[in-house]
Amino acid sequence: MSDTDVIRTHRLTRYFGSRPVVHDLDFAVPRGQIVGLLGLNGAGKTTTIRMLLGLLEPTRGSCEVLGTDSRELTPSDRARIGHTVEGHFLYPWMRVRECERFGRETHPQWDGGFFERSIRRFGIDSDAKVAWLSRGQRAGVSLASTLASNPVLLILDDPALGLDPVSRRALNETILEFCESGERSVLLSSHLLDDVERVADRVALMVDGMMVVNTTIDDFRNRIASWVIEAPASPTTSEALSTPIPIPRFVNCRPVGERWQLTVVDPGDDTHAALAAIENSVIEPVEVTFEDAVLAYLSRSRVYHSFYTEDAS
Incomplete structure (x- = not known):
């Protein structure tokens, strides 16, 4: 303020x-x-x-x-x-x-x-x-x-x-x-x-009813990252892609055809390590637009990570 x-x-x-x-x-x-x-x-x-x-x-x-x-x-x-x-x-x-x-x-x-x-x-x-x-x-x-x-x-x-x-x-x-x-x-x-x-x-x-992002447009875009993941169906893949806990600072994961698009905020070494642990997968980074970043937050009924908390809850 x-x-x-x-x-x-x-x-x-x-x-x-x-x-x-x-x-x-x-x-x-x-x-x-x-x-x-x-x-x-x-x-x-x-x-x-x-x-x-x-x-x-x-x-x-x-x-x-x-x-x-x-x-x-x-x-x-x-x-x-x-x-x-x-x-x-x-x-x-x-x-x-x-x-x-x-x-x-x-x-x-x-x-x-x-x-x-x-x-x-x-x-x-x-x-x-x-x-x-x-x-x-x-x-x-x-x-x-x-x-x-x-x-x-x-x-x-x-x-x-x-x-x-x-x-x-x-x-x-x-x-x-x-x-x-x-x-x-x-x-x-x-x-x-x-x-x-x-x-x-x-x-x-x-x-x-809660403020989960309050920053400049450029900062918002720069702090969001996204990957497309191609992986065969398995218990490990399903757990990693459908719950927030294994991926640090998880925002959203959604199916895109037979692939998944995963979005996180402030990715770090722990994020990359968690992605690498997904078995038998091909993971590619994708460009995130402003609209992509906003919709990643809004497409969930509950946001597990905001700009203001250190740990997923």
């Missing part, structure tokens, strides 16, 4: 009934950076965002946004935070130019020029009614309205869901433009891994 962080959480936890949806979450968003928040549906991403915005009380732990406890955010604090939600709610009876006027009248730091540039980027007619717009165009108006309020922190919850490729590119370009000064920051929750890889500086990966 750093004094320049715009978001900080400390053991942030939220239960619904007896079930922990977010559990002991510790992570930060540094000023001037874009952080991709990733996880399967139900991983706790939206619950985390709601707690950050002060819309949901933590069961225990704490979170700060722009140096203020999220439970104590004032209207002036909230004016510095831009937030878009899945679905991009807008008043359907308004025309786009009326959305701009509404924003100008309700936000003292409104930047009308940014709004106009943004809707042009999305190919939107300012005279069009919101009810006539496509899903991608509504997303463009929603994002333009959020950014034109001149926030210093942008929190986006699945903003590209359902967008066509052109609208997705416009969204990514707008996010990058928003952060280019180095003084503004973005927390981007998304299922679109290629978009996150394209725009984000860091990745924060949640599994079952």
Whole structure:
């Protein structure tokens, strides 16, 4: 954690009934950076965002946004935070130019020029009614309205869901433009891994309410390794490839046709020794993409090794 962080959480936890949806979450968003928040549906991403915005009380732990406890955010604090939600709610009876006027009248730091540039980027007619717009165009108006309020922190919850490729590119370009000064920051929750890889500086990966990865995109890729294993079926092979215990820092093993693809984090001499002990096998290293690394974590209902523990559990 750093004094320049715009978001900080400390053991942030939220239960619904007896079930922990977010559990002991510790992570930060540094000023001037874009952080991709990733996880399967139900991983706790939206619950985390709601707690950050002060819309949901933590069961225990704490979170700060722009140096203020999220439970104590004032209207002036909230004016510095831009937030878009899945679905991009807008008043359907308004025309786009009326959305701009509404924003100008309700936000003292409104930047009308940014709004106009943004809707042009999305190919939107300012005279069009919101009810006539496509899903991608509504997303463009929603994002333009959020950014034109001149926030210093942008929190986006699945903003590209359902967008066509052109609208997705416009969204990514707008996010990058928003952060280019180095003084503004973005927390981007998304299922679109290629978009996150394209725009984000860091990745924060949640599994079952816990943060298992929180690092830079490059560090994440560099610390993950994968091998394709060709081996005949045998008790030794089956045990080595289907359980986490024999392979140090095991993440995932999945069948690929008649072969297996094994993924680990921070491989060392002990990892190579464990691989060499698999009988009658041919083992070849394979390149790991960002998407491969993320899916290796997400394709398990339980992750046996994270970046933060020394031993498999």
